[in-house]
Amino acid sequence: MHTPATLVRGGTSKCWLFNQVDVPAGRGELEQLLVSAYGATDPVELDGVGGATPTTSKAAVVGASPEPGVDVDYLFAQVGIGTGSVEWTSNCGNCATGVALYAVAKGMVAITGDRTRVVMRNTNTGAVLEGLVDTTGGVVHHFGRQTVPGTRAGGVAVGLTFRDPAGGTTGLLLPTGRAAQDLPV
Structure with missing residues (x-):
């Protein structure tokens, strides 16, 4: 199998990043590709690029x-x-944070001085995030x-902000409509 991908450590996770033009568009075919590439049928992922832990078996397309107003979808x-299997x-x-750095490094977002802002939309959840990538000197740093x-080694600074995070799962800031509530158990 040959599929171009970039391995990035973002925070305390490792994530393989794929350009959407290099992978199947159908979710079923994409899942088959990821399961195969990661060796995900094996509990130690010996025959794949997965790391056999939840923090090292992640991907983004x-x-x-x-x-409008969003640079990249992932x-x-x-x-x-x-x-x-794959959880979507x-x-x-x-x-x-890795997606933001990848978008700048791959030229999907133009560098804008010492800090480059990348607006991203997670297509799984609809969440919109802003990454602020360190591009000091007008260049991408590797x-x-x-x-x-949780990390010992340094990496490129990428700040991250979730836009309008309230109610992303429930649709409401306060799912029951009350700021405090006693629940009998």
Whole structure:
């Protein structure tokens, strides 16, 4: 199998990033590709690029967004370990920082000085995020000194903000309509 991909550590996760033009458009075919590439039917993912942990078996498919004001769309995939399946309903902020850096490095978003803003939409959830990528000197950096809790090695600084995060799953900031509520158990 030969499919172009880029391995990025975002925060405390590792994520393989794929350009949408290089992978199948159908979800079933894409899932088959990821299960095969990660070796996801094996609990140690020995015959694939997966790391046999939830933080090292992630992927995202990135492409230009048709949505006004959004630079890139990405489909996040949490690849199962030993299950031969992929979970498609969530998001990962760690991988989103990698998506922002990838979008700048691949020329999907033009560099705008020392900090480059990337507006991203997670197509799984509809969440819109902003990444602020360190492009000091007007260039993409491949190495950096920024660390986050849980990591020892540095990386390129990418700030992340979720736009309008309230109610992403339930549709409401307060799902029951009340700020505080006693629930009998």
